[in-house]
Amino acid sequence: MPIDRSYIRVKAMLVIPNADGSRHLVSVNAPTTENPSGFHRLIGGSVELGETHREAIVREVDEELGARIVDLEHLGMVENIFRFNGEVGHEIVALYSGTLDPEPAEEGGTLTESDGSVVPVVWRPFDDQSLVVPLYPAGVNDWIRSSPEVVARHADTRQ
Template sequence: MSVDRSYIRVKAMLVIPSADGSCHLVSVNAPTIENPSGFHRLIGGSVELGEPHREAIVREVDEELGARIVGLKHLGMIENIFRFNGEVGHEIVALYSGTLDPVPAEEGGTLTESDGSIVPVVWRPFDDTGLAMPLYPAGVDDWIRSSLE
């Protein structure tokens, strides 16, 4: 399913810390021209027309993971300007934190995208120094660390 990147998209994404606070849940995405080994992305997705971003993250997590968010907290907004297979993309992301019920498995977890595709999810360390797989939205690493301290 092709995504129209000709306009600024509004997203809602969730930082989901593990029980011990050492890592957070991310999706593992396929290789692109810019990231030949793939990339990690926070859980979440697009805000629909007329939908508040708080409702969007609740809906996205339910649709993708079949889970309920516990302790939902709005952290702030982040702007993400990027390239995806050569095309420029631009997003404004409402960033949230919270835990999930049920808690995702430590290994072998997946989420279901809006097009029905199944994508792996993994626990990414908060201290990801030296980790080759980039995290998107871009610039969120430092923002997450400072917001969750």
């Protein structure tokens, strides 16, 4: 079933650094009209009616990855206006950071979407300027690159 993009959606997404703080976990998504090479997206999803964005990210990570979030920290809000196969979308994203228990494998990891489809996950470098595959929501790119202290704090708690 296609997603109704006729209204602003509220989402919660998680920046998940690896143990040394050099990479973070993202889902690998299929090509679109705007991104013929596909795109990467932070882990997370829509906030459901009656739940907080904090409750939503905990639920989404459990549903998609079967994991628990450790040291969950709210980082801020990001507004994302975009096109997906020519259709305009608009979302407000509550951005969090934290680590996962258990942590996904270095390679071959997957997540399960709400429709039952299985999507690969990969560890994307924080220093991603040379990658051609974009990261969404786009508003997180500058934030992630300008906030290494948050990444370092979460990586330090696991060493």
